[in-house]
Amino acid sequence: MNSSPSSAAPDAPKRLVIASRESRLAMWQAEHVRDCLKKLYPQCDVQILGMTTRGDQILDKALSKVGGKGLFVKELEAALEDGRADLAVHSLKDVPMVMPEGFELACVMEREDARDAFVSNDYASLEDLPKGAIVGTSSLRRESVLRARFPHLEIQPLRGNLDTRMGKLDRGEYQAIILAAAGLKRLGLDGRIRAYLPYEPYTPAAGQGALGIETLIEHPHIKQWLAPLNDLPTLYAVSAERMVSRQLGGSCEVPLAAHATWNQEQMQIRSFVASTDGKAICLASGSGPVHSVAQAEELGLKVADDLLAQGAAELIPKIAK
DSSP: OOOSOOSSOTTOOSEEEEEEEOSHHHHHHHHHHHHHHHHHOTTOEEEEEEEOOHHHHOOSSOGGGTTGGGGGTHHHHHHHHTTSOSEEEEEGGGSOSSOOTTEEEEEEOOOOOOSEEEEOSSOSSGGGOOTTOEEEESOHHHHHHHHHHOTTSEEEEOOSOHHHHHHHHHTTSOSEEEEEHHHHHHTTOGGGEEEEOOTTTSOOOTTTTOEEEEEETTOHHHHHHHGGGOOHHHHHHHHHHHHHHHHTTOSTTSOEEEEEEEETTEEEEEEEEEOTTSSOEEEEEEEEEOOSHHHHHHHHHHHHHHHHHTTHHHHGGGSOO
């Protein structure tokens, strides 16, 4: 275990332990990080510590009603804190917008497809679903857009890991489900995707499709080792997105979307806050030159201020707990 910068050179880790949830997708992500680290540091012994989190255990209630995003990361953070692991790998959209004291988001890796995906065994698109068809989603953000655009459909909660959700669809409990495209692609299940939902109006969650690596602030040498895995376009984009979410108290209890792209020093970002019934929405976008995380966050802050000026704060307290 690498607990402090000793006489060993910062660029030569001997052993690293990755904390990960035990779902198939989470383990794929941890194995991906492991393989990247092994390429960087061939002599390093990289191990994975699989764990079950509270978010994985509580499947009979909506995530927004049992503690939100933090349920997927707390046990992993405990493993960092007590020295069982050196780093934790997360789907960035599951990482709370404010990191607990002593922890930091040390690395953001290249983003996979950030879009939402329509998955169904019988229908080619949302537009093809008949009145009363049951659509499953774990996200209040998705629910708000679906209720606004397709009031004739029945939107029901869908919990569990990706394989569990697909199983529920295949057993006929839902006529269609909406999932993040990234997870399906990473597990080689993109053949199950019937349609990719466009960024407008189906704007993704902040950080969707990106992998984040969390470490303890007191171990800066681990952050140094992870630095080559940082992807600048993704880092800038998610920094802006997470700032929007942070300013609006972003959690699973807020139907909030934020998606940014950064290309050739220019950033564009789109965000909305909605009521869960989809009847009220505040929408904002922004663009401008970005050359640092600070500038990305500044653009995100402007978009958040625009949303608040439109009355976004009035929507948030109305969300059922």
